[in-house]
Amino acid sequence: MKSSELGKIGIIGNGSWGTALAKMLTDNGIKINWWLRNNDAVHHLKTRHHNPNYLTSVAFHPETIFPSDDLLKVLKECDTIVFAVPSAYAQSVLDLAPIDLWMEKKIISAIKGVLPNENLLLNDYFAKIAPNKFNLHDYAAITGPCHAEEVAMERLSYLTFSGLDDRFTTAVAQAFHTSYINTTHNHDIWGAQFAAVLKNIYAIGAGMAHALDYGDNFLSVYITNCYREMYHFLLVHFDKVHPSDEHPDFHTSAYLGDLLVTCYSLHSRNRTFGAMLGKGYSVKVATLEMNMVAEGYYAARGMQSIATSYGIDIPLATCLFKVMWQGKNAGETFKQIEGMLS
Secondary structure, eight states, X not given: OOGGGGOSEEEEOOSHHHHHHHHHHHHXXXXXXXXXXXXXXXXXXXXXXXXXXXXXXXXXXXXXXXXXXXXXXXXXXXXXXXXXXXXXXXXXHHXXXXXXXXXXXXXXXXXXXXXXXXXXXXXXXXXXXXXXXXXXXXEEEEEOSOXXXXXXXXXXXXEEEEESOHHHHHHHHHHHOBTTEEEEEESOHHHHHHHHHHHHHHHHHHHHHXXXXXXXXXXXXXXXXXXXXXXXXXXXXXXXXXXXXXXXXXXXXXXXXXXXXXXXXXXXXXXXXXXXXXXXXXXXXXXXHHTSOOHHHHHHHHHHHHHHHHTOOOHHHHHXXXXXXXXXXXXXXXXXXXXXXX
């Protein structure tokens, strides 16, 4: 399958990540239908050809984008949907259209979190509510390491596409491959997505550590231990829930690389969010100050439920959960974390 065989492509969501994905596709000459919740943003894209709120430096050729605030129209006109709504709002958007309409499409998930009301990955949510209609072979997930801001600047970045159908996943990877985006693909739908969820939680911790005046030496040890915990979760989950003869290689950029960049980069909103919590900001104030969603905040709660249901211990993520959701002091928590690292 070639990228042209994906048919008409629609993007759902116009945050910074959705805008970056739109840039990749349109830079390849692929025309997109683009759903935006805000009609003012639709008008701005149509008349001034850039997103007024995110990655404003990215200019789109008007003949390549067809923005609309009519979700049903976009879904009906497209064959393949790139779902790029932050996980906190994903379910409310999914509920705007009949589930049968979603099930008619090939789905590319660009969510880096779990649906908070269900504590499920997007594919597991579809499988739960439409078990006889959802086809996992028509599903692929996008993971990094890749920051939207560096895509806007066309700095070389890497994307991994995970899916069970090689033909479909290869076509998706081809559609997003540009001179500044290298792409690869694997079959590890669950592992790649869970790694993307966990790394956001750990990046919030990295931000806290920085705000608490821990240095680079500590941070390197902290991230090493975060990766060990992530690897343990992915390995046990793979063995318990989705065993296969083809064992994923977790020591690659989609897992370790994405964790590193999210913990270290100043572009990381999760790291920024954590730094504000480390400085004493409340979750509510930090969220208002950023005016952006930190996926790791919602992921911290979701992963507690998921890890418990699978019987997998994630002590570092649990410590960070207690700061974000139970009001535990960040400084006291990192004193405890100090004794957990090796």
